[in-house]
Amino acid sequence: MTKFPLHLSSLIAFLKKWPGVGSKTAERYAFHLLGWDEDELEKLADLLQNIKKKISSCSECHALMEEGRCRYCDLSLRDSHVLCVIASPKDLFALEETRIFKGLYHVLGTLLSPLQSRNPQALKTDQLKLRVERLGVQEIIIALDSTLEGDATALYLKKELETLPGLKVSRLAFGLPLNSTLDFIDGGTLVKALTGRQSL
Amino acid sequence: MTKFPLHLSSLIAFLKKWPGVGSKTAERYAFHLLGWDEDELEKLADLLQNIKKKISSCSECHALMEEGRCRYCDLSLRDSHVLCVIASPKDLFALEETRIFKGLYHVLGTLLSPLQSRNPQALKTDQLKLRVERLGVQEIIIALDSTLEGDATALYLKKELETLPGLKVSRLAFGLPLNSTLDFIDGGTLVKALTGRQSL
Numbered sequence: 001m002t003k004f005p006l007h008l009s010s011l012i013a014f015l016k017k018w019p020g021v022g023s024k025t026a027e028r029y030a031f032h033l034l035g036w037d038e039d040e041l042e043k044l045a046d047l048l049q050n051i052k053k054k055i056s057s058c059s060e061c062h063a064l065m066e067e068g069r070c071r072y073c074d075l076s077l078r079d080s081h082v083l084c085v086i087a088s089p090k091d092l093f094a095l096e097e098t099r100i101f102k103g104l105y106h107v108l109g110t111l112l113s114p115l116q117s118r119n120p121q122a123l124k125t126d127q128l129k130l131r132v133e134r135l136g137v138q139e140i141i142i143a144l145d146s147t148l149e150g151d152a153t154a155l156y157l158k159k160e161l162e163t164l165p166g167l168k169v170s171r172l173a174f175g176l177p178l179n180s181t182l183d184f185i186d187g188g189t190l191v192k193a194l195t196g197r198q199s200l
Numbered sequence: 201m202t203k204f205p206l207h208l209s210s211l212i213a214f215l216k217k218w219p220g221v222g223s224k225t226a227e228r229y230a231f232h233l234l235g236w237d238e239d240e241l242e243k244l245a246d247l248l249q250n251i252k253k254k255i256s257s258c259s260e261c262h263a264l265m266e267e268g269r270c271r272y273c274d275l276s277l278r279d280s281h282v283l284c285v286i287a288s289p290k291d292l293f294a295l296e297e298t299r300i301f302k303g304l305y306h307v308l309g310t311l312l313s314p315l316q317s318r319n320p321q322a323l324k325t326d327q328l329k330l331r332v333e334r335l336g337v338q339e340i341i342i343a344l345d346s347t348l349e350g351d352a353t354a355l356y357l358k359k360e361l362e363t364l365p366g367l368k369v370s371r372l373a374f375g376l377p378l379n380s381t382l383d384f385i386d387g388g389t390l391v392k393a394l395t396g397r398q399s400l
Contacts, residue, residue, distance in 0.1 A: 028219055034251060041248045041249060048248070089234075
């Protein structure tokens with residue numbers, strides 16, 4: 001039984017496919033959209049229709065790019081001695097926000113996950129190794145999530161990249177997040193912060 | 201500064217207009233949509249473009265309707281002796297789900313709110329009174345939110361409808377929600393449940 005008008009039910013079904021959106025939230029969004037002006041709806045529809053045309057993936061670093069050239073692969077702007085390995089195109093923007101990293105990026109697109117049978121082949125480390133050699137990269141910064149999948153992938157990458165001579169491999173530091181209070185920090189983080197303590 | 205590609209930023213700006221959606225959620229949705237197939241995006245865009253064409257508002261009860269006729273105003277299916285006053289078209293579906301109400305509806309579209317300068321004129325009670333007289337309604341059930349605005353509107357409606365002879369005006373009962381434990385119920389609800397206690 002569709003309790004809502006059919007068109008609205010179809011819209012709700014589509015919105016429910018979004019991450020973290022359940023029935024109630026999808027209904028809320030759909031009813032909200034009912035109140036929008038026709039031309040606003042038109043503009044939103046237009047944006048959705050053109051995502052794939054306007055935004056593509058760089059064949060070199062796999063970051064998002066517009067208009068045929070990747071600004072993160074431009075060697076006149078970026079330092080090719082350091083390369084940062086990230087899991088998804090979105091992570092790039094978080095790192096760019098810091099404004100302290102000027103090197104190159106390499107988007108893996110996935111993380112190792114034996115449970116979901118994502119195997120090392122999916123990481124395409126051959127491509128990464130070829131880039132490192134071709135560009136003369138001296139340091140690789142592994143900037144992956146501090147999760148089980150992130151840890152597994154980082155360890156695997158380290159083993160793979162060790163075969164390249166003279167390459168330094170580092171990973172983002174673990175420890176206390178800024179503005180945190182010790183009594184609210186989980187034990188695992190505290191252990192990492194203790195063992196990785198930095199001299200003052 | 202737009203940190204994301206322009207097209208993605210525009211999409212995020214649109215998604216941020218949705219209720220309860222902040223920057224982080226809008227970004228999450230936008231990146232999720234990047235991974236959709238072209239034809240799925242096309243279908244979603246199509247649904248958005250056609251909302252206004254497919255779904256309109258009944259000129260009689262102001263509920264949502266499809267295809268030119270309102271199924272909630274059909275007197276062969278509904279009991280015209282009882283009329284339920286609700287705030288928004290969405291509330292209708294919550295009441296229909298209960299399957300115990302077979303009367304007519306009247307959607308106010310808004311609630312009184314002195315703070316947001318929504319005055320009694322916005323409620324268009326004249327329209328409501330005309331309907332009550334024309335249809336020979338015997339009971340009005342006020343089914344508004346149990347909020348400050350809902351209470352104010354219910355009181356105002358009661359005063360307005362009192363002028364109509366022989367009309368019974370009731371409101372949804374206040375009290376404990378089902379499956380609640382007393383120690384988690386707020387004081388206000390408990391007071392309502394006590395004063396409105398029902399004989400067993």
